Amino acid sequence: MLDTVAVAAEDPARDQPWADLGLKADEYERIREILGRRPTSSELAMYSVMWSEHCSYKSSKVHLKQFSELPQETPLGKTLAGIGENAGVIDIGQGYAVTFKVESHNHPSYVEPYQGAATGVGGIVRDILAMGARPVAVMDPLRFGPLDADDTHRVLPGIVAGVGGYGNCLGLPNIGGEAVFDASYLGNPLVNALCVGVLRHEDLHLAKASGVGNKVVLYGAKTGGDGIGGVSVLASETFDADGPAKRPAVQVGDPFMEKLLIECTLEIFAAGLVAGIQDLGGAGLSCATSELASAGDGGMHVDLDLVPLRDSTLSPEEILMSESQERMMAVVEPGDVEAFLAICAKWEVDATVIGEVTDTGRLHVDWHGERVVDVPPRSVAHEGPTYHRPLARPSWQDALQADRAEDLPRPSTAEELRETVLRLVASPNLCDKSWITDQYDRYVRGNTVLAQPSDSGMVRVDEETNLGVAVSTDCNGRFAKLDPYAGAQLALAESYRNVATGGAVPLAISDCLNFGSPEDPAVMWQFAEACRGLKDGCAELGIPVTGGNVSLYNQTGETAILPTPVVAVLGVVDDVTKRTPSAWSSAGETVFLLGETREELSGSEWANVVHGHLGGLPPRVDLAAEKALAQLLHEGVGLLTSAHDLADGGLAQSLAEAAMRNMVGVRVTVPGDTFVGLFSESAARAVVTVAAEDAERLRDLAARHGVPLTELGTTGGDALVVEGGFEVPLLELRSAWMTTLPAALA
Structure with missing residues (x-):
């Protein structure tokens, strides 16, 4: 009975x-x-x-509630639906609204990679649909263990096939995401899925x-x-x-x-x-x-x-x-x-x-x-348990922060610098990800404007006015481990910057907060600090948190994943036909660096790849500088012939990616210490190009916004050339960049 x-x-x-x-x-x-x-x-x-x-x-809602305290205003008006709904909805003008959200399907994807990832896509798409919107694009921030690990070879192909198989069958373009490798994700891959939908205001x-x-x-x-x-x-x-x-x-x-x-x-x-x-x-x-x-x-x-x-x-x-x-x-x-x-x-x-x-x-x-x-x-x-979990700054945090990457041995000769550039572009986190992204349909529906490997994904919303939106997801888990408060803000800043480089105005964020066990006071401290950092960062940038997801218990035994607060930023583009591309396409353009470079190497890809090192303090957060840079990039649409943010790998990686995109070389002079100039990962920076005759206009624009501007050189040729130092032919650079994933996963 x-x-x-x-x-x-x-x-x-x-x-x-x-x-x-x-x-x-x-x-x-x-x-x-x-x-x-x-x-x-x-x-x-x-x-x-x-x-x-x-x-x-x-375990998390006592910390998440601070996001509801943020003003729900965007640069265009009020948020139409926010935290507590299936997904956030924001006004983008012309009577249109956009709904977007990022969620996790981590543990199911470890158990059964294909179905776990596929149903993660399906679930986030239905969240968007439930708001009254037509889903128009997806993204997939992914994290895996070391590329050479047997279990990575088990889960990665299935996860990628699941994301691509489900999204492709739905006819939704996959316009961006990440694929990051770190030992902490071995046994705990992260499969975060984002969807964007479009609706008229009255259809909410x-x-x-x-x-x-x-x-x-x-x-x-x-x-x-x-x-x-x-x-x-x-x-x-x-x-x-x-x-x-x-x-x-x-x-x-x-x-x-x-x-x-x-x-x-x-x-x-x-x-x-x-x-x-x-x-x-x-x-x-x-x-x-x-x-x-x-x-x-x-x-x-x-x-x-x-x-x-x-x-x-x-x-x-x-x-x-x-x-x-x-x-x-x-x-x-x-x-x-x-x-x-x-x-x-x-x-x-x-x-x-x-x-x-x-x-x-x-x-x-x-x-x-x-x-x-x-x-x-x-x-x-809605009235389930509320835990005030114990939290404590871990006893090892001071020693970790004292172990600075700035004190590690550095390349000192031109040949050593050259080899370092090649080694980094071929490293798992910086190499070409087309082995993954080629399994996704990026252009179905015909409204994709930008997709991988551009800084952000961009889709057209209205085919008559060319109104569109740009979206980016980012997080550097190493930065978050060194300082979870600053690490969360750096994730926010990078995603904000990536949206801005295309010319979009950032409007709002969604987040997917991936952490270890909440029963560990050190993990809860990381989580609380990351939430506080995001809240303070959004308050300073003037954008709301419209919703998100928390994934806890991401650890094996006593080993937790790197704290990984993935931040998705959505921005609006008035006319997608006037966006700024991520790479230059012709010779004779003048190359500039926007922003200030400092000796900031801790948590960097250089320290990770060359030394297997994690320690020190992450790059300094300057959200006022990020905001000024974003305003310049938006106002510079039509003037700038390309814009590429600086993040993982620093200036060297940004120049390499921009040169390889259209196989147009570049010749630059790196001011100050060449090594620091090439591999520092200071935030609030971008590489831009303009026609030679427009250089003075850019100088005036940078001065008006208070953004430091450094002329680096000129596009052209078939190599990446650092004056007074070394050069790498683009064919050699591209070969190193493109072969890593196919060689490992063939």
Whole structure:
């Protein structure tokens, strides 16, 4: 007989597998207090997934709340939807809005690389769709262990194939991202996925179940046994071998069904048939029902017997926990249900009315005529545990910061400098990533303006006015380990700068905060400092945090990943036909360095690649300088013939990438110490070019914005030439840059 609400009230002492489901003893007792009885097995399943780290943010929300204190203004106006919604929505002018968000699918992608990564893309796309937007592009910030490690060879090809396979089938261009290698990610690859969507202001939809008597419609794929617990459990604690559901924890994706779901949903939106909508991602039906109910009128009744199943043996607990993909839940007025179902039938998308909105203030779920769930929905969705985890600056931090890379041996001859340039461009983090990006369709839909390897991705939003948006994701985990406060701000600054180099005005950020175990006080200190750094950085730059994601427990044994607060910045471009490219394309242009170079080598790629060293203090953060540089780059559209930010690898890497892009060489004079000038990773810098006759105009522009300007040289020839030092033919440079990944992964 089923474990029903009535039985639960009459049988308070029954043992329940709360620990196997990842709940703590005090959490289980709190559930009993909320309900005034022990939970049914279905209620226990719901609370376990919704109170998991991934869904409830129980260790992180005390630190995340400071983002809500930021002004929700952008340079164009107010944020239309922010933290707490499926994704942030910002005004970009001309009646258009853009929604974007970045999330993690780290642990599932380690367990099953292809499906873990594929369903990560699918999940973030549905978040964007649920806001009323058409998804228009995706990005994928990735982190792996060492390139030569066996496990990297296991996970990387599958993850890349999963990202590309799902996105390509959806017809969404992949316009950017990262692929970073570090020993700390061995056993903990990071698969972060971003999606951008476009909508008109009036098309915005929110996740709420309002209107007593309105119908609850589940539509999309049938519910199966894959993803039981899924990301909600894998991202915190997993089932034991003897746990209650011995089923695959990683979801299985069907991108062709998702494509039908997208087009079906957009037609439903256009017909005005939705009163509220939510995608089914982490925690599946448990999440969709409880969140919709708690954000609306507070009551909902659902009959699980009506849920279309792929597996008729599923128990009610498994149906509630399943994270099967390609599913959505809509709240529809009774008079619109027939039209709603007709559109679904047109697109061959299964749709079933499984319940209705009530005024009970309770979430009621029935199964075979018996009530298996009777809970206050807010207690499931929004009132989970809040932990004030102990945090402490680690005892090793002082010694780490004292171990400066600036004190390491340096190349001293021209030949040594030349070899260092070649070694760095061929290193895993700086080499050509086309082995990865060539597996992605970057130009499908025909509106991609910039994609890899440009500094940022850019897509056209309006084909008549050429209004567009640019997006970049960035993070240097080494900087964040040296100083998590400054490291988070440097991630923000680099992403902000990358968007600006194309000529866009940065508007807002989304973040994906990837850290180790929250039960480690040192990790919680890193997390708290990174959040504080992001909040202070956004306040100074004047841009809001519109939403994001936290991924914790990314560690193996005692070894945590580098703290990796990935920051995505979105900017607006008035006319994408007038963007600034990332590389020069002709000879005779004058090359300038914008910004100030300091002796800042700690945490750099030079220290990492040449010495295997991590120590010292990261580059100085100067957000006022970043803002001035961004303003100059925006005002310089039409004057600048190219603009490329300086970050990993410093000036040497930036010059090499810009020269190799169109195979047009460059001859430069590096002021001061040549080694520092080439390999320092000082922030707030960019390399730009102008026509020779426009050099004075650039000098005036830089002076007006207070941005330091240094003339470096001239484009042309077939080599990278450093005057008074060395030269590297572009063919040799390109060969070193392009062969690393194919040689390692062939």
